[in-house]
Amino acid sequence: MAEKQTEISTLGEFGLIDKLTDGLSAVNDSTKLAVGDDAAILHYPETSEVLVTTDLLLENVHFDLTYVPLKHLGYKAAVVNFSDIYAMNGTPKQITVSLGISGRFTVEHIEELYAGIRLACESYGVDIVGGDTTASHQGLVISITCIGEAERGKAVRRSGAKDTDIICVSGDLGAAYMGLQLLEREKIAGAGNKDFTPDFAGKEYIIERQLKPEARRDVVAALAEHGVVPTAMMDVSDGLSSELMHICKASHTGCRIYQDRIPIDYQTAAMAEDLGISPLTAALNGGEDYELVFTVPLAAHETVNKIKGIKVIGYICKEDLGCALVLTNGEEVELKARGFNPLA
Amino acid sequence: MAEKQTEISTLGEFGLIDKLTDGLSAVNDSTKLAVGDDAAILHYPETSEVLVTTDLLLENVHFDLTYVPLKHLGYKAAVVNFSDIYAMNGTPKQITVSLGISGRFTVEHIEELYAGIRLACESYGVDIVGGDTTASHQGLVISITCIGEAERGKAVRRSGAKDTDIICVSGDLGAAYMGLQLLEREKIAGAGNKDFTPDFAGKEYIIERQLKPEARRDVVAALAEHGVVPTAMMDVSDGLSSELMHICKASHTGCRIYQDRIPIDYQTAAMAEDLGISPLTAALNGGEDYELVFTVPLAAHETVNKIKGIKVIGYICKEDLGCALVLTNGEEVELKARGFNPLA
Numbered sequence: 001m002a003e004k005q006t007e008i009s010t011l012g013e014f015g016l017i018d019k020l021t022d023g024l025s026a027v028n029d030s031t032k033l034a035v036g037d038d039a040a041i042l043h044y045p046e047t048s049e050v051l052v053t054t055d056l057l058l059e060n061v062h063f064d065l066t067y068v069p070l071k072h073l074g075y076k077a078a079v080v081n082f083s084d085i086y087a088m089n090g091t092p093k094q095i096t097v098s099l100g101i102s103g104r105f106t107v108e109h110i111e112e113l114y115a116g117i118r119l120a121c122e123s124y125g126v127d128i129v130g131g132d133t134t135a136s137h138q139g140l141v142i143s144i145t146c147i148g149e150a151e152r153g154k155a156v157r158r159s160g161a162k163d164t165d166i167i168c169v170s171g172d173l174g175a176a177y178m179g180l181q182l183l184e185r186e187k188i189a190g191a192g193n194k195d196f197t198p199d200f201a202g203k204e205y206i207i208e209r210q211l212k213p214e215a216r217r218d219v220v221a222a223l224a225e226h227g228v229v230p231t232a233m234m235d236v237s238d239g240l241s242s243e244l245m246h247i248c249k250a251s252h253t254g255c256r257i258y259q260d261r262i263p264i265d266y267q268t269a270a271m272a273e274d275l276g277i278s279p280l281t282a283a284l285n286g287g288e289d290y291e292l293v294f295t296v297p298l299a300a301h302e303t304v305n306k307i308k309g310i311k312v313i314g315y316i317c318k319e320d321l322g323c324a325l326v327l328t329n330g331e332e333v334e335l336k337a338r339g340f341n342p343l344a
Numbered sequence: 345m346a347e348k349q350t351e352i353s354t355l356g357e358f359g360l361i362d363k364l365t366d367g368l369s370a371v372n373d374s375t376k377l378a379v380g381d382d383a384a385i386l387h388y389p390e391t392s393e394v395l396v397t398t399d400l401l402l403e404n405v406h407f408d409l410t411y412v413p414l415k416h417l418g419y420k421a422a423v424v425n426f427s428d429i430y431a432m433n434g435t436p437k438q439i440t441v442s443l444g445i446s447g448r449f450t451v452e453h454i455e456e457l458y459a460g461i462r463l464a465c466e467s468y469g470v471d472i473v474g475g476d477t478t479a480s481h482q483g484l485v486i487s488i489t490c491i492g493e494a495e496r497g498k499a500v501r502r503s504g505a506k507d508t509d510i511i512c513v514s515g516d517l518g519a520a521y522m523g524l525q526l527l528e529r530e531k532i533a534g535a536g537n538k539d540f541t542p543d544f545a546g547k548e549y550i551i552e553r554q555l556k557p558e559a560r561r562d563v564v565a566a567l568a569e570h571g572v573v574p575t576a577m578m579d580v581s582d583g584l585s586s587e588l589m590h591i592c593k594a595s596h597t598g599c600r601i602y603q604d605r606i607p608i609d610y611q612t613a614a615m616a617e618d619l620g621i622s623p624l625t626a627a628l629n630g631g632e633d634y635e636l637v638f639t640v641p642l643a644a645h646e647t648v649n650k651i652k653g654i655k656v657i658g659y660i661c662k663e664d665l666g667c668a669l670v671l672t673n674g675e676e677v678e679l680k681a682r683g684f685n686p687l688a
Contacts, residue, residue, distance in 0.1 A: 032393065033499075033501065036502070036594070037432065037501050037503075038429075038432050038502075039395040039397035039429055039431075039499075040395065041393050041432070041494070042394040042395075043393050043394065046389060048387075049376065050386040050394060050491075051384065051385060051386075052383055052386060052438070052440060052491060053440075054442055054476055055476050056442035056443070056444055058444050058480050058481065059482075061481060062478070085382075085383055087383075088381065088382050096396060096489060098398055098400035099400070100405075100485070130398060134402060134406070135405050136402050137402070137405060137482065137483070141444070141482075143400055143485075145398055145440060145489040146383075147394075147396060152387065155377075155383075157377065157385075158380070158381050158382070233382075250380070
């Protein structure tokens, strides 16, 4: 970057925090005291439940700054936490943001990152209420905790799926994974060549799905509007197969999903074929789509069918039947969780 | 270690989480759903406020595993978060625990760390309700968020100190810092010599203060029992000077504290003199004591004087008088925040 860069040591921890949180003002009634004390103070009404989720993102494990802009990274780091709250049928309300910052980052870099976090918070109506900021010896560390609100008794767990429930997903799957593959390919192609310009024409959708995912609050709102309460719900962060197996394990059920029902975007399929990957594999195991996968009682079938952007992909069955994908030719293949697992 | 060590990859992320959280059961009514879903579900009564604090601890920035046992580290990582909740006049109730684990750690190592976290939680009545576990390329990363409860309107902020309030601290100061200096000295002395045995005889107190601090719930309980509500409170994590300056800045006041009132343990003073450090400097700027510093109205002077383990060290004055330490000879020295600042 040619612009002026300021060393973080010139500000120190408290100076940096002041700069990053300057002008923040809380938008939620539940936020009584935000940043600046030993703890934030929240107040939720008796009729609400409080949801808590957290994510730890580490440089070169979860993100590669060679092709991820810092502002996008901040946006995504916040949104993936919001997604977990929506996946409980809740609404995200507050986050804390902890950052570990290594020596190569300047004040301007961290402002970029924080600008992305702030943009996500503004867009989703979430207050930044605290955090921690420290030096790191090796790379950027981002730890975000999100607090959300659900109507009492209305939070949707993984464990409520029942035999004969139908399985739905929002949007389409595999795009974020194919976006990642494309970015990785261009990174290798451009290595050592500073005049290299990656060509993303016609692939904007999969790039955006990887770099700037959105959480599906619209789906949660549409379900509420139509009076549908899912029996179980998760967001697709690790991959559809992995999430469905979590739901079935927690609910003591099995499931069947149909190959020809899995929603895959044209760009995802084209990119997968380009790279010699099965589009179905990308959709089942790709992860990071942040779509919602949920189950509803059979009686809600017609209602969910009417909601734009939701697709019925299969049904819940008894536990002893296991979890399987039904191929177009009618053959059944056992589902396996091959999703992203940084500890495998 | 001679004992059997298991590679983390043999379990994967979900297997490791299952192992670490095995047998956990919630002790608080406010915990409705703990680990195992997209988010935890909590419920707090209308009469409570919800407190949120978070800490990010990075290997070789905040801790050195050459001399910090993993179980102690886990215990301390949890307790420092509890301390922030007590410092708000609240009670810690839930934590989330995120871990970034680099390749040299085995399942047994992480079980040790987690055993310390679980011990702290049992001891303080706190439920582990979630977290994230991932690989790290950069050593051990520990991010803990703590949720606490305070009676509505009774949370104590930094900003409530008033002119003529008296300033109190619990316990004694500087011990944790001198414990750290001792551990660092013995690390250097023992480097490259595996038969070296550090000699901590007569220095157990300062070692314990560094390796296994406790949060002062007893002080919060004693104040409540005596009907004293502090006007402002913080825990001493960065150092007394730094915390007092935060209170004065947030409260728009100044302060005077007296050299001869600063509580310093004999072992702290002895170690400081041994290493050529002023005991007063250790007490003012040392940090990590996790004692409470708080202000109470002048009318509560006699009451707090009666509470064991609390010492009056000075008073709050008008902002334009600044923050100063009054030396034994009557001379005033301006307070400076020289506490631990990993970004300076």
